[in-house]
Amino acid sequence: MRIDVRGLSFSYGARRVLDGVSFGVRSGDVLCVLGPNGAGKSTLFNCILGISRPEAGEIAADGRSISGIGARELARIMAFVPQSHAPTFNYSVFDMVLMGTTARVGGFSSPGAREVGAAEEAMERVGISGLRSRGYLQISGGERQLTLIARALAQRASVVIMDEPTANLDYGNQLRVLMRVKELSREGLTIIQSTHNPDHAFLFASRVLALLGGRVAALGEPREAVTEELIENLYGVKVRLRADEDGYMRCRPLLT
Amino acid sequence: MTPRGAEEASRRRLYSLIVAALAALALAGIVASFMIGRYPINPPQLFAALRDKAGEILSRVTRGAVGAPKSALVTDQMRAILFNVRLPRIFLACMVGCCLSAAGASYQGVFQNPMAAPDILGASSGAAAGAALAILLELGSRMVMVFAFAASLITIGLVMLVSRAARGNRVLRIILAGIMISSLCNAMTSFIKLVADPNNILPEITYWMMGSLAKTKPGEVLFALVPMTLGIVPLLLLRWRVNLLTLSDEEARTMGVPVAAVRTTVIVCSTLITAASVAVSGLIGWVGLVVPHLARRLVGNNYRHLLPASMLGGALFLLIVDDVSRNLLLTEIPIGILTSVIGAPFFIWLITRRKETV
Numbered sequence: 363m364r365i366d367v368r369g370l371s372f373s374y375g376a377r378r379v380l381d382g383v384s385f386g387v388r389s390g391d392v393l394c395v396l397g398p399n400g401a402g403k404s405t406l407f408n409c410i411l412g413i414s415r416p417e418a419g420e421i422a423a424d425g426r427s428i429s430g431i432g433a434r435e436l437a438r439i440m441a442f443v444p445q446s447h448a449p450t451f452n453y454s455v456f457d458m459v460l461m462g463t464t465a466r467v468g469g470f471s472s473p474g475a476r477e478v479g480a481a482e483e484a485m486e487r488v489g490i491s492g493l494r495s496r497g498y499l500q501i502s503g504g505e506r507q508l509t510l511i512a513r514a515l516a517q518r519a520s521v522v523i524m525d526e527p528t529a530n531l532d533y534g535n536q537l538r539v540l541m542r543v544k545e546l547s548r549e550g551l552t553i554i555q556s557t558h559n560p561d562h563a564f565l566f567a568s569r570v571l572a573l574l575g576g577r578v579a580a581l582g583e584p585r586e587a588v589t590e591e592l593i594e595n596l597y598g599v600k601v602r603l604r605a606d607e608d609g610y611m612r613c614r615p616l617l618t
Numbered sequence: 619m620t621p622r623g624a625e626e627a628s629r630r631r632l633y634s635l636i637v638a639a640l641a642a643l644a645l646a647g648i649v650a651s652f653m654i655g656r657y658p659i660n661p662p663q664l665f666a667a668l669r670d671k672a673g674e675i676l677s678r679v680t681r682g683a684v685g686a687p688k689s690a691l692v693t694d695q696m697r698a699i700l701f702n703v704r705l706p707r708i709f710l711a712c713m714v715g716c717c718l719s720a721a722g723a724s725y726q727g728v729f730q731n732p733m734a735a736p737d738i739l740g741a742s743s744g745a746a747a748g749a750a751l752a753i754l755l756e757l758g759s760r761m762v763m764v765f766a767f768a769a770s771l772i773t774i775g776l777v778m779l780v781s782r783a784a785r786g787n788r789v790l791r792i793i794l795a796g797i798m799i800s801s802l803c804n805a806m807t808s809f810i811k812l813v814a815d816p817n818n819i820l821p822e823i824t825y826w827m828m829g830s831l832a833k834t835k836p837g838e839v840l841f842a843l844v845p846m847t848l849g850i851v852p853l854l855l856l857r858w859r860v861n862l863l864t865l866s867d868e869e870a871r872t873m874g875v876p877v878a879a880v881r882t883t884v885i886v887c888s889t890l891i892t893a894a895s896v897a898v899s900g901l902i903g904w905v906g907l908v909v910p911h912l913a914r915r916l917v918g919n920n921y922r923h924l925l926p927a928s929m930l931g932g933a934l935f936l937l938i939v940d941d942v943s944r945n946l947l948l949t950e951i952p953i954g955i956l957t958s959v960i961g962a963p964f965f966i967w968l969i970t971r972r973k974e975t976v
Contacts, residue, residue, distance in 0.1 A: 411872050437874030449865050450730045450789075451919040456626055461862055465874030470855035472922045478626065494626060517873060 363424050363439065363520040363552055364388045365410065370419035372405050372576075379405045381576040382419070387554060387569060389520070392547045394567035395556040396588070398596055401573040403556040407523050410554070412436050423521070437465035441514035443524040446506035446531075448499060455501065455509050456494040459485055462516035477516075484515035488542060504535025511542065522546070524555035528562065540566045560588055560601070560613040572596060585611060633923040636916050640930035644712065647937045651708045654941050657699055666691040667700050706834045711940040712933035713839075714831070714899045715909070717846050717891035719932025722906025723913065723925055724853055724888040727860040728881045731789050733968075735907035736892040739796040742903070743803035744773025745896035750810045750823050759838050759897075763845065767893035773799055774889050829902040829954020831940055842898045849891035850929070852883055857921040860884060864919075902936070902954045904961020909935050911968060 365387050372380040379402045387393045395403050408414040410421055412428055421428050423439050431439070441462070453461075462484070463477035473481075485491045488508050493501055498509060507527055514522045527543065528536040544566050547553045557563065563570050563584050570587040572580040574596055580587040593601045593613065600616040653659045659667075666689035677686035718736055725734040725741075736742045748769025752762040781788075781795040807827070814820040825833075859880050862870040867877045895902070909932040910924070916931075917923040936953070939960070943953045 408868070411868070413868050413871055433871055433876050434874040437872060440872065442869065442872035444866065444869055447866070450732060451864050451914075453861070453919050457861070457918070457920050461865075462873060464859065464862060467858070472858040482626070495629065513873075 364422075365521055365552060365554070366420075366422045366425075367406075367410065368420050368422075370406070370409060370421065371417045372402075372409055372414060373417055379576050380409070380416070383573070383576070383578055384419075385569075385571050385578065385581050387552050389550050389552050390547055391568045392544060392553045392555065392566055393569045393571055394563040394584070395554065395571045395573060396558070396560065396563060396596060397556075397573035397579075398598075401596070402576040403573060404525060406573070407442070407525060407554070407556070411440060411442050411523060434465050437517060437519065439519055440521040440523060441517040441519035443507075443510045443514050443522060443527060445525050445527075445529050446503050446510065452497040452499040454494065455490065455496050455498055455505075456481065456485070458498050458509050459512045459516050462513035463518075465517060480518065481512075481516045484512040487515055487546075488512040502535070504531050504539060507531060507535070507539050508542065511539070511546075515546070520550075521552040521554070524553065526556050526558070528557065528559070536562075560593055560603075563588055564611040564613070588613075630923075633917045633920075633927075637923055637926045637930065640916075640927055640934065644930050644934045644937070647934050648708055648712065651711075651937055651941050652700060652704055654945060655699070655704065656945070657696075659696055659700065663691050663696060664700070667697055670697075671701065702836070706836045706839045707831050707940070708937065710831050710834045710839050710842075710898060711936045713843065713846055714895045714902060715905060715932035715934070715936025716929040717850065717895045717932075718902065718905040719909035719913075719928040719935075720850055720853055720925060721888040721892045721895075723910035723921070723928040724860060724884050725906070726910060727921060728863050728884045728888075729792055730864050731792055732911075733789060733793055733907070735904075735910075736888070736895075737800075737901070737903045737906060738793060740773045740777050740800040740803060741770045741889050741892045742896055742901055743800040743807070745770035745893040746827060746901055747773075747803040747806045747810070748893075749897050750807045750827070753823050753826070754810050754814050754819060756819070760841060763842065763894060763897040766897040767845065767890055769803075770889050770893040770896070771886065773803060774885060825952075826900040828952035829900040829957070830950075830952045831899055832944075832950055832952075834898070838898055842894045845890050845894040849887040849894070852887045853891075854925060856880055856884060857925040860921045860925075861919075900952075900954060902957050904957045904964070905932055905936060907968075908957075908961050908964045911964075 368384050370380050370383040371378065383406060395406065397403050405414060409416045412433065428436060460473050460477065460481045463473045463480050467473050467477060485494060488511050490505065490508050490512055493505060498506060527539055531539060540562060543553055543555065567584050570580065570582065570584045571578065572587065572592055579595060580592050590601055590603050593599065602614050602616055603611055604614065605611050652664055653661065670688050670692065673686040677684050722735040725736065725739055726732055745766040748765035749762045752765035777792065777795045777799050780798065781792040784791045784795060811820055811823055814823055859875050862873055862875045863877065863881055870877050910928045913924055913927040913931050917927045939956050940953055943951045943956050
């Protein structure tokens with residue numbers, strides 16, 4: 363599914379958080395959103411997900427504006443993967459994934475056999491079937507993140523929006539999660555994810571959107587959009603970008 | 619389906635089985651409660667009395683075409699005790715236990731707070747203050763219920779407002795707000811007691827405040843059944859969605875739940891059944907906290923099983939406590955005193971054990 367954002371603006375009181383943001387992503391894309399804390403990444407996601415109402419501009423899913431779509435229908439189009447968190451109650455991993463099917467269940471009923479099947483399949487795709495009976499609070503941060511991704515798959519939405527899916531994960535888990543996400547995009551999902559690591563953009567993104575002070579600082583293919591100046595503008599650190607012998611771009615901070 | 623899918627299915631079957639077992643236990647508890655008491659009635663007598671009652675009803679329906687023989691086993695005194703004293707009381711114990719536990723489990727979900735319960739959030743004290751006011755003004759038992767509900771809803775609203783404005787830990791904030799608003803309600807109730815006529819109104823308020831099922835009148839029980847049903851049915855229907863409300867609002871919304879509408883409905887319904895319970899039985903504390911937590915241990919946190927298990931467990935719990943309250947000593951112990959004796963140590967256990975087991 364195609365998501366088009368045109369001229370999106372949003373303010374908290376007098377503070378403008380998003381200012382004329384425009385971009386588009388389509389099926390198979392992994393769009394990495396780069397930007398320092400407070401650049402407007404979360405607000406952008408909240409607007410796309412219909413949680414916050416933009417002040418100006420439009421968001422369209424396959425050409426249809428999302429402003430008139432209700433929570434339940436929107437949930438069948440877009441799924442959200444929050445940062446791995448610790449909810450109040452210790453649900454089983456399976457129940458957590460099953461919650462993703464809610465938008466497809468009648469307003470007054472519980473998920474049935476069909477939804478249980480969808481949850482099973484989603485866990486299989488992410489490779490966490492073995493965790494089903496474990497408590498969500500007892501598994502590792504990486505496993506929690508995979509559980510939340512499985513939950514988004516069980517939702518059967520065609521767009522998945524992820525808020526820093528690798529935050530708080532160790533090195534191995536970061537890569538495992540990102541590789542899984544890349545595979546999902548190959549299966550035709552549209553993925554929008556925020557990250558702080560430029561290397562992740564080079565390794566896993568097909569497009570990059572850089573936000574600074576609520577405005578688009580760069581947009582395009584990773585190799586064109588992400589430059590040494592951009593990183594310095596965004597994060598205030600000097601880096602060197604070089605292709606290694608296998609042709610992969612790597613970002614190395616310059617230590618002084 | 620994969621073998622692992624089968625494992626999941628069997629776990630769900632186990633939980634359904636536990637819920638069914640609780641229902642069977644509650645039913646057995648009801649039958650036993652009919653026989654236990656200062657005036658013991660043995661099983662053949664109970665059976666004969668029930669058969670006579672059925673015959674009597676049948677005869678009334680058929681306008682005397684079917685006779686209504688009376689068994690020699692049962693005296694009229696026994697019938698009076700069974701149908702006028704024990705029946706309404708057993709029924710009320712079950713309903714109140716069921717409602718307070720359902721309200722506790724639901725509050726815990728929508729406030730994302732394992733310590734939430736009707737008494738801790740102030741819903742019970744609010745209902746008590748409203749009910750005391752209605753008793754003071756001698757408005758009759760129906761207005762007692764209306765006042766209890768209105769006051770209870772205002773209390774919950776205030777608690778939510780205060781906890782939102784306060785700073786600090788979310789779980790603690792709502793409990794502190796509950797304690798504060800409860801204290802205000804208790805002050806109001808105390809003032810009502812102060813100005814109440816010490817000859818008839820004051821004893822009525824005082825005794826009722828202790829929490830008791832003793833003065834149950836069949837008419838009141840039937841009237842309380844209306845708001846209780848009106849509250850419980852939506853809770854049962856929305857129970858799957860309560861699971862999603864225990865996560866963050868953003869998550870629940872992106873999974874297709876109209877968060878504000880569902881949360882408001884659940885809070886209003888829980889408050890309605892709390893108020894109806896308080897109006898007919900006075901302050902019976904701790905049930906709404908203890909029972910849902912025991913139910914969580916039995917069937918896990920999924921409200922699909924948790925809510926029915928809490929309701930049945932609550933009915934069974936209050937039924938047993940009421941049996942103790944009317945049989946332990948020569949004079950009856952108000953049931954609210956007993957639930958506090960059980961509930962307070964439970965609460966200590968709850969706040970001192972490790973967090974992961976919630």
